Amino acid sequence: MIKSKSDYKNYLKKDKIALGIKSTNIESRIIQFISPNPIWTFQKRLRKFEYYSNCKNNGVLKLYVYYLKYLFKKTSVKLGFSIPPNVFGPGLAIVHYGTIVVNIATEVGENCRMHAGVNIGASGGSKKAPIIGNNVYIGPGAKIYGDIEIADNCAIGANAVVNKTFLEQSKSIAGVPAKIIGDVDIKSIITHI
Structure with missing residues (x-):
């Protein structure tokens, strides 16, 4: 479970490695921008939603958490995933x-x-x-x-x-x-x- 910003960055890093996504050069970044990988988009939204709902779910940020939840659910439905937050460890x-x-x-x-x-x-x-x-x-x-x-x-x-x-x-x-x-x-x- 993501409990800090360093956990969040670690989860993203390990998920990226697990999916085989390389964004070290300009060419791969341009390709990712023009034709984004939908699974990587889902996983980034999953991890961001986990981070904000676990660590920053108070005050004005609560509205942002609702927005992240909306984006996460929208991507989930589009891809056919029914995956709740805080289930998978890093490297998914x-x-x-x-x-x-x-x-x-x-x-x-x-x-x-x-x-x-x-x-x-x-x-x-x-x-x-x-x-x-x-x-x-x-x-x-x-x-x-x-x-x-x-x-x-x-x-x-x-x-x-x-x-x-x-x-x-x-x-x-x-x-x-x-x-x-x-x-x-x-x-x-x-x-x-």
Whole structure:
């Protein structure tokens, strides 16, 4: 969770690296200005909204927080994302836009790489949602739900249905219902870590 301006800058820096966005030269800045990356725009708005609502939500700035919330929701609807603030750690990489639904009670660590069609939520009327560790890859169409935990350095396969806890690190999880299908070197999938 972003608790200071240095946290905010760190989150933006790590998200930018995770998305592979380079803005060090004039050419890439011009391209970004002419044809902005919609996912990067979403993530910048997400982090800015998190920062201002967590750290500067008082007085006149409260009006600015409402404006940021409006921009954030507008971008979310445009891209098909239902991602609440303060869920993902730094280094988030949303690979494609399309339907992504995440419960507000979910906790996801650093360097999560996620595809379209992902649904992470509560189950059976419970308010508890998944807790997902650091350096986790979530494949397209994966469904993760319930009061469960996923260990660090795991890869969840495409269309997997994960409804139980997996505490072993560096495992590949796939299937309906999901099970461990082998070991995984997460650095080969999430290359920026």
